[in-house]
Amino acid sequence: MRDLHSTASNQTEFPKPTMISVNNVVLEVFEAGKQNSDKPIVLCHGFPEHAFSWRFQIPALVAAGYHVIVPNQRGYGNSSCPTEVTDYDIKHLTGDLIALLDYYGYKDATFVGHDWGANVVWNLALLYPKRVNKIINLALPYQERGEQPWIEFMETIFGEDFYFVHFNKKVGVADSIMNENTPQFMRNIFRKDVPPAPPAPGMLMINLARAEKPFGKPLMEDNELSVFVSAFELSGFTGAINWYRNLDRNWHLMANIKPIIHQPTLMIYGEQDTIPKSENLKNIVPNLDIVSLDCGHWIQQEKPEETNLSILKWLAQQNAS
Template structure:
């Protein structure tokens, strides 16, 4: 039995947003949990339950383009100004002054930007796997193209014909079966390389995810699934209805986000926690090296034996760390 609070809705920033809430409304500052790609508020199901039961107010939205939240047509409607504006609108709807923003994967980029663009609404920030980077020295898509080639999934996502969207949309179950697994056991860690444009993966990795999904057969995959059959049905059922384009549009704004951040001070001036996953191949712990320069009030925490889907792979450990850090820093 999957334990989720009732789905609620709010009109925010020109769209209708679906969200879940647990814990006492009197608890401040609350935690806002922001998912990544291709995920949902449901990705935080373990944390919603654990934090709510611990007496912490916790709110998890389906973000713009995902799940129960609307999916505007225009690609530009998915830039970081809109994504952070949605979270400000959610705070306004709930009459919350400030919150601690917790983001995994793409949600991490959103919550770090919240601390830069809407600092007056941010009590603290937690990055799960996603570190905070300074503005890239050049257009991030061109940097990724140069480093990984045209087959790299983020570069492929820029294709106006949306070929990658069509591959995922036509193979929803296969997509989640391929993605939502623990990493292969590795005797040695990947060689640490400096992160480029928010992707810290080794250039030796095959990152042609659309083609990997298209050719995928679970029979030959030794990796362990991280979702139960019931949990898999939630992801597959939702994305079969919504498609993947809304979430992929976040990637289609990377160059726009980079251009529009030219005047932004990238120093994070609130307390921050960086939760790193030992075996995340795309966002390895080494990607967070040197973060202290931009995030002076920073604690780092390493989750061992976890791949990319950290809050789902190691739910008790992630929940416990969030509760401990929040109590330590905010009472």
């Protein structure tokens, strides 16, 4: 495993990992600010990311008085990668976070999620409302459960090459191509200032893995990108992709859960993100504040100072009220 202490370049040192056994898996967890034991905050990464994607937020949150807990979730980095697809459903993913709270002895915490991590946090608040005191989610608003299972719905709307559908209908194909082209795939997906263009024919993730020339500008320095590359060269992509292979299972698992989230919530959008904003989020999350930043999908890495300012200002307002 690459030494993240020496990789964080001009950032304060990235924490050393601790391997923690919870919920029948072992999670690689990075934490800082243990002295701030009255204010836990858990940062949940997305796809295809790593705890290192929160490198800019950790020191700012510690300085603001938080105990920052950042797991590589199951399927990522040095955390367990179970072989059973169903071990990546929403009950397992949220169960890992609850087990982490139990490990540290916290009755509740503030949870921050980006991308897939946001999806986990939304569902965590529905399944374990007493364990979540505040929510900050980036990029992905709550996805309303429609009448059709997710993959069936997405195939109807976007077609069989849409990567969510492809991951489920052609199991193993994308995994193999992405594994064979990990450095190129990571270079091509982590970009900013990508000019808008209609989607190219074919499957997005396979296209990114095979493209010789990326669009836009690099999101990060080479030494930072190497952390992500090294992690996926170690773990492969199948564990992370298995999260997608549980979308229909999650649709069934959440069928009887009323989708109202009462916790104070901050939603941070990237104005250039391809994920659309939710027009109905306030109906599901009545205690909602919204911030939009001039950036793409990788919000906390592309606009770290603005993200930190938004998060810290909102947290201060919540704590003062």
